[in-house]
Amino acid sequence: MNLSLRKRRLNIRRLALNVCALWWMFGAILLTTSGCSQDSAPTNDINPPAVVEDDGVGIVYKGPSPTTADVQRFMVNVWSNIALDSRCGACHIEGGQMPEFARRDDIDQAYVAASTVVDLETPSLSRMVAKVAGGHNCWLPEASVCADTLVTWISAWANAANAAAGEGAAKSVITLLPPEVKPVKDSKPFPEASTDFESTIYSPFLRRYCAECHAADSPTPQQPYFAGSQVDAAYTAAKSKINLNAPERSRMVARLQEESHNCWSASCANDAVALQKAIEQFASGIEAVKVNDKLVVSNALQLAADGIVANTGGRVEPDIIAKYEFKTGHGQVAYDTSGQEPALNLNLSGDVAWLEGGVWGLRFLGGRAQGATAVSKKLHRKITFTQEYSIEAWVAPANVTQEGPARIVSYSGGNNSRNFTLGQSMYNYDVMNRTLITDLNGEPRVSTPNADEILQATLQHVVITFSSLEGRRIYVNGELITQEPVVDDVDNSISNWDDTFALILGVETSGMYPWLGSMRFLGIHSRALTAESIMANYEAGVGEKFFLLFRVTDNLSAGAISEGAEAYVVFEVEPYDSYSYLFANPFFYILDPNKTATSTAPVPLKDIQIEGMRIGVNGRETLIGQAYANVKALINTQNYIAGEGQSLSSLGALIPVEQGKSLDEFFLTFDTLEAKTFIRPAEVTAPQVEPEDTPEGDQPATVGVKTFAEINASLAQMTGVSATNPAVKEIYQKVRQQLPVDENMEGFLPAHHMGVTQLAVTYCNALINSPALRNPKFPDFDFNAQPSTAFSVTGRAAMITPLLNALVITSSAGELNSGPSVQATRTELNKLVDIMTRCGTSCPAGTTLNTATAVCAAALGSAAMLVQ
Numbered sequence: 001m002n003l004s005l006r007k008r009r010l011n012i013r014r015l016a017l018n019v020c021a022l023w024w025m026f027g028a029i030l031l032t033t034s035g036c037s038q039d040s041a042p043t044n045d046i047n048p049p050a051v052v053e054d055d056g057v058g059i060v061y062k063g064p065s066p067t068t069a070d071v072q073r074f075m076v077n078v079w080s081n082i083a084l085d086s087r088c089g090a091c092h093i094e095g096g097q098m099p100e101f102a103r104r105d106d107i108d109q110a111y112v113a114a115s116t117v118v119d120l121e122t123p124s125l126s127r128m129v130a131k132v133a134g135g136h137n138c139w140l141p142e143a144s145v146c147a148d149t150l151v152t153w154i155s156a157w158a159n160a161a162n163a164a165a166g167e168g169a170a171k172s173v174i175t176l177l178p179p180e181v182k183p184v185k186d187s188k189p190f191p192e193a194s195t196d197f198e199s200t201i202y203s204p205f206l207r208r209y210c211a212e213c214h215a216a217d218s219p220t221p222q223q224p225y226f227a228g229s230q231v232d233a234a235y236t237a238a239k240s241k242i243n244l245n246a247p248e249r250s251r252m253v254a255r256l257q258e259e260s261h262n263c264w265s266a267s268c269a270n271d272a273v274a275l276q277k278a279i280e281q282f283a284s285g286i287e288a289v290k291v292n293d294k295l296v297v298s299n300a301l302q303l304a305a306d307g308i309v310a311n312t313g314g315r316v317e318p319d320i321i322a323k324y325e326f327k328t329g330h331g332q333v334a335y336d337t338s339g340q341e342p343a344l345n346l347n348l349s350g351d352v353a354w355l356e357g358g359v360w361g362l363r364f365l366g367g368r369a370q371g372a373t374a375v376s377k378k379l380h381r382k383i384t385f386t387q388e389y390s391i392e393a394w395v396a397p398a399n400v401t402q403e404g405p406a407r408i409v410s411y412s413g414g415n416n417s418r419n420f421t422l423g424q425s426m427y428n429y430d431v432m433n434r435t436l437i438t439d440l441n442g443e444p445r446v447s448t449p450n451a452d453e454i455l456q457a458t459l460q461h462v463v464i465t466f467s468s469l470e471g472r473r474i475y476v477n478g479e480l481i482t483q484e485p486v487v488d489d490v491d492n493s494i495s496n497w498d499d500t501f502a503l504i505l506g507v508e509t510s511g512m513y514p515w516l517g518s519m520r521f522l523g524i525h526s527r528a529l530t531a532e533s534i535m536a537n538y539e540a541g542v543g544e545k546f547f548l549l550f551r552v553t554d555n556l557s558a559g560a561i562s563e564g565a566e567a568y569v570v571f572e573v574e575p576y577d578s579y580s581y582l583f584a585n586p587f588f589y590i591l592d593p594n595k596t597a598t599s600t601a602p603v604p605l606k607d608i609q610i611e612g613m614r615i616g617v618n619g620r621e622t623l624i625g626q627a628y629a630n631v632k633a634l635i636n637t638q639n640y641i642a643g644e645g646q647s648l649s650s651l652g653a654l655i656p657v658e659q660g661k662s663l664d665e666f667f668l669t670f671d672t673l674e675a676k677t678f679i680r681p682a683e684v685t686a687p688q689v690e691p692e693d694t695p696e697g698d699q700p701a702t703v704g705v706k707t708f709a710e711i712n713a714s715l716a717q718m719t720g721v722s723a724t725n726p727a728v729k730e731i732y733q734k735v736r737q738q739l740p741v742d743e744n745m746e747g748f749l750p751a752h753h754m755g756v757t758q759l760a761v762t763y764c765n766a767l768i769n770s771p772a773l774r775n776p777k778f779p780d781f782d783f784n785a786q787p788s789t790a791f792s793v794t795g796r797a798a799m800i801t802p803l804l805n806a807l808v809i810t811s812s813a814g815e816l817n818s819g820p821s822v823q824a825t826r827t828e829l830n831k832l833v834d835i836m837t838r839c840g841t842s843c844p845a846g847t848t849l850n851t852a853t854a855v856c857a858a859a860l861g862s863a864a865m866l867v868q
Helices: 019-032 069-082 106-116 128-135 143-164 197-210 229-239 253-257 269-284 371-384 532-542 708-719 726-738 750-768 770-778 793-806 822-836 847-860
Strands: 052-054 059-061 319-322 346-349 352-354 362-365 368-371 388-397 406-414 417-424 428-432 460-469 471-476 479-483 502-505 516-525 546-551 566-577 581-593 608-617 632-635 652-656 665-673
Touching: 059 069, 069 106, 069 143, 128 143, 197 229, 197 269, 229 253, 253 269, 253 362, 319 371, 362 368, 368 371, 371 388, 371 502, 388 406, 388 417, 406 516, 417 460, 428 460, 428 471, 460 532, 502 516, 546 665, 566 608, 581 608, 608 652, 708 750, 708 847, 726 750, 750 770, 750 847, 793 822, 793 847, 822 847
Parallel strands: none
Antiparallel strands: 052 059, 319 516, 346 368, 352 362, 362 516, 368 502, 388 460, 388 516, 406 417, 406 502, 417 428, 460 471, 471 479, 546 566, 566 581, 581 652, 608 632, 608 665
């Protein structure tokens, strides 16, 4: 998550539109109300009208040839896709609606028109994309899918232009624009108890009318399960669909009003009004939280309404032929936005659901996402032509006990016949691929090494590549794990692939070998990606990310920044999972209309002191996740970098979801912001209470255990592994509810112990497998040696002593009188080493690293860390 300021290349644009773009904006309003212009095309005496033929996939242009290479790139990547009658070619042609970027008589003129509405530097910000995203002439049921596909085509044009100039793929460019200025307003929070929700909304409406679908135990379960039999769970699921501050804007009301979604009477409008009144009744009993008027606050922002999409950029996909970002979040179709016709859309059936909380992805629990056989032929046609391909996926297996192999991604026809499959067998990723030297099931398979336990129940970037010359390779998180041996002078081609198979995710076409887990992204490429490209795609990350610009100008005195400029604290924010947002990498930034982002001129600044920054949600400071409360920074000309800003912290913070990304409203508070200061009251210490009498022989507890947040912070501090590490943050979210929520030692359960162990293993795995992290902590331990050598007497000391030091076990009785002693801890860790290295000189590869990880986890996950 640590996105460097240098890589951001923040770019501030002047808000100006040329005459052609203005004409399009206003002309479109007039023309779209009465359809496209039916005027005949003007006479062209120099170039006769072009002949355009539909070839079944795209269109064939027969007008004057492009005059430049860039016009040719535009024609191939963009025009050939948008000029169809079913898309922009119905209106934006010669003599039709301005601008005429789909005209068919002269590609040069179409190119000029397109240049007014396309942003090659940041394709997602193209005016053409914004229009389609708003619903203008989308050719699919989902406007967002049309917009994403347009971005793919425009990006292909931009990347081709950069490649021609020797610049490689388009770089990430983020345009920061000033958001609407909105003050922090009072907000109604959801009450803890579900009693009023049950009486006003749940029982009269949701449970009565929606349980046939929106319940986990229904015949056709569909998330969110706000009509389930357990009212507390239903309450949690319903919160993101209810707007307490504006009940008429509640999502469940809008679904009835706009989409006639499962009405229970003859009038959907009446049903919507009835549900709205129920929400109003529920909200009327909730007192609004008033913002403390003494706080030093920023302006307010909402993620969906005010966030600027952070173009992750840097992805390498010139030969992608099927692409699934799983953005829509609803419905029964996962759309292919590769832009390569025909679109290989996937139909969802069975137990498969969209991830909640604004997170892009699908969760497979036995269901499937399957493409039609006829459309799946696209894969056969393009891949057998190149004789190479790549499957790229971001996946989070539900567990490490699945076998079969369980089918993650398959292009197959049944249990024993396939072209390719990416699967899971316990801790391994498996690849089956049909060639002339395998059987029809793609066997023998290629797998990650058993002993290495590469596959983990956490979010991982997995890429398999194949070429007839290099065979199969498996990459995990950017690293090459397995390479298939290639035999010389053997025909390893895929010319025997079957074009009657279907692309399917989550299960075999027969319904057998289901895979349980979540998929966040899938891309199929008609080339074998290089190691450099795979690493670039891994570093680009996955999912939806935003920049939130919190305006703080009104808190600065005159002259603190240049006149007319605006000051912001900017955060990178993403929906982390269904329960939290990840805030990260805040920086101070000035939007100055008199300067550009690339200007190297110093920004005039008076010293601006920032201390004690906190995040507020829905009218109040959140109780947890305040990682920036200790921030102290001096913003001045020396530290501020023109065009990049000044970093305030490299930390990340998880902020709980309350009403969902469309409703939650965020703001910042400061103890000190230049001339303004908030004197934060000292924390009130609870009065001393005399301990209750205890039964004879029993003693009151003198120690407690760390809570979940303290455990996470302790492990991060001791290992040096960031809490925002993808593997760590994923497992932390999974086990957070298995960790202690209070310090009461008597409430510590076996389930807590298991959660601590899983988290410790994940932290230690990240530490031991990173030379950059492990070498400074264990400078005298040889991680490359065989176990018998590595864990000699001196080797054991080199491993165990730093762990004891990290635990602050330095006395014979430990840190606490009731804590473990140095010798006792060392003895137990040595016993574990003995068990792990019984294989002697015949240990499998990876035993040294696995043993080191186990010793680390046993030490750092022990009571010495937990007890306080």
